[in-house]
Amino acid sequence: MRVLALETEASGTRGGQEHSLFDVCVGLAGRGHAVTLAYVDEGDLVARYQAAGVQTVRVRGYAIDRAHPLRSAAAVAVSLVRALGTRPDVVYINQYHDTLFASAVARLLHVPLVCHLRLFPPSEFCGQWRIGLSGVSRFIAVSEATRVAYIERGFDPRSIDLVVNGIDVERFRPLDTRAATRESLGLAPDTYALLYIGRIDRGKDIEGLLRAFAAMRPSVRDARLLVAGRPLNHGGPAAAAAYLRDVEELARSLGIGDDVRWLGPRSDAVELYNAADVCVLPSRHPETFGRVLAEAMACGVPGIGTALGGVPEVLVGEASRFIVPPEDVGALAAKLKELADWRVRDPALGTRLRAIVVEHFDARRMAQAVTTVLERTVAEGTIRRGPQLGSPRAVAGAAAAR
Incomplete structure (x- = not known):
């Protein structure tokens, strides 16, 4: 054919x-x-x-x-x-x-x-x-x-x-690059690292993620939010750049400016997932699927997503407890706090989440x-x-x- x-x-x-x-x-x-x-x-x-x-x-x-x-x-x-x-x-x-x-x-x-x-x-x-x-x-x-x-x-x-x-479950998998990638990002070994990877657009509710991170931040000794991606759907480069400046200013106004790393577009998604402790997709508009959540779980990292569109079809089984209401800063902050110590409290969680992806979402x-x-x-x-x-x-x- x-x-x-x-x-x-x-x-x-x-x-x-x-x-x-x-x-x-x-x-x-x-x-x-x-x-x-x-x-x-x-x-x-x-x-x-x-x-x-x-x-x-x-x-x-x-x-x-x-x-x-x-x-x-x-x-x-x-x-x-x-x-x-x-x-x-x-x-x-x-x-x-x-x-x-x-x-x-x-x-x-x-x-x-x-x-x-x-x-x-x-x-x-x-x-x-x-x-x-x-x-x-x-x-x-x-x-x-x-x-x-x-x-x-x-x-x-x-x-x-x-x-x-x-997704390609052979490409998206746990790697032994975690320590090296975290060092390159300036993260200490015990820093709680949250990752957003995707378009920096209004529908993704980056603002809500920043507010939830700020609300959670006092309860965790050391935490960083990694934001990888670029603004795309803004009607032109000038509007895109203005939106990026707005969310960066919001982070500063919330007192978390030093704790948020704006990484820009990246081609090393697999390494970023492995370096992170949690991946977040905080969309306020429905996603048809929520691919980044499946990618993160395939790498052995929990993914938090909102109860819209196809996201509940990705966060199935045990992962369904990582679904939060859209635009609910309090619920997202609580879920981020809940997962802060999962690597110590439930170290096998990553393996179980990967098994869900391999069973249901193999490319x-x-x-x-x-x-x-x-x-x-x-x-x-x-x-x-x-x-x-x-x-x-x-x-x-x-x-x-x-």
């Missing part, structure tokens, strides 16, 4: 979505399928794709930009020619944003299109997305919460397969399930099961009718 996968920025510093696509493509290639990745912007994952046997082709863009219609249209045309030249049996995309371009490729080549749903649906699908979604043959949801969200927006339940997200199982969906879709031909979305009012009416 020849697969064309689309990516915008092949970078491991953006978030979990890019890592998940990498795991799927590498899994497909490892099963003997010919995978080509088309990407717009260079990133650190390009070399890793190539090393894993995935062909790569750089394109110039997937969508028409209203601010620069002629230039962006020319870029799309060049990208279309390059994508058509890969001659796939199926087009596979990682987000609904790319459906217009992907559906054009799929229709011109008379092949099916599969869209992985890794983000919750927006309040309104723009015109380009509505047209593109109608050309999708099948959808894959990363969690039951994600699947339900799209069904509630009027998508046919029969068109959405559930494939629970997975090899995910890649096999995605492969099965793609093969079945190819066998079914060019049936288009995507929703025929009209105006936002019509979409709302269709969802209500269900």
Whole structure:
């Protein structure tokens, strides 16, 4: 099977979505399928794709930009020619944003299109997305919460397969690098180290995490909060930089400025997890999955997440006690305090948490399930099961009718 996968920025510093696509493509290639990745912007994952046997082709863009219609249209045309030249049996995309371009490729080549749903649906699908979604043959949801969200927006339940997200449990594992990484970060051996890793965006509630850390701090002799990542969704570099300054100033105003380390984007996530004692995902907006929590637990580190979206599907079994209400500073502070001495009080906890991830969230199982969906879709031909979305009012009416 020849697969064309689309990516915008092949970078491991953006978030979990890019890592998940990498795991799927590498899994497909490892099963003997010919995978080509088309990407717009260079990133650190390009070399890793190539090393894993995935062909790569750089394109110039997937969508028409209203601010620069002629230039962006020319870029799309060049990208279309390059994508058509890969001659796939199926087009596979990682987000609904790319459906217009992907559906054009799929229709011109008379092949099916599969869209992985890794983000919750927006309040309104723009015109380009509505047209593109109608050309999708099948959808894959990363969690039951994600699947339900799209069904509630009027998508046919029969068109959405559930494939629970997975991670590379051979890469994300306990390492003997803990002491060296902590020394490089300026952490003493007995410092209680909390880790946030991801986008520094408003929906992640970094502010709530800072306040919870400040509330917990007097009860722990020595603690540090590590924040790894960069601001992304702020409407431009100036707004992103301003937001980062705001949260840094908040830390100072809370009296914890010296105890918070702003690490910026990092490519050594595995080492950071192993250096930390707890990983926190304090989102105030729903996550479709909560990949960082699974990664942390695979490394033998507890993960705390909020009771939204797909996070409760990750923190299962014993890990369910690490779920806290969103935007509840007191509850988060109490959970941080509770876990401060887990390495002494319950040293086997990390092993048990890793076992949960290996059992439920192994990327090899995910890649096999995605492969099965793609093969079945190819066998079914060019049936288009995507929703025929009209105006936002019509979409709302269709969802209500269900």
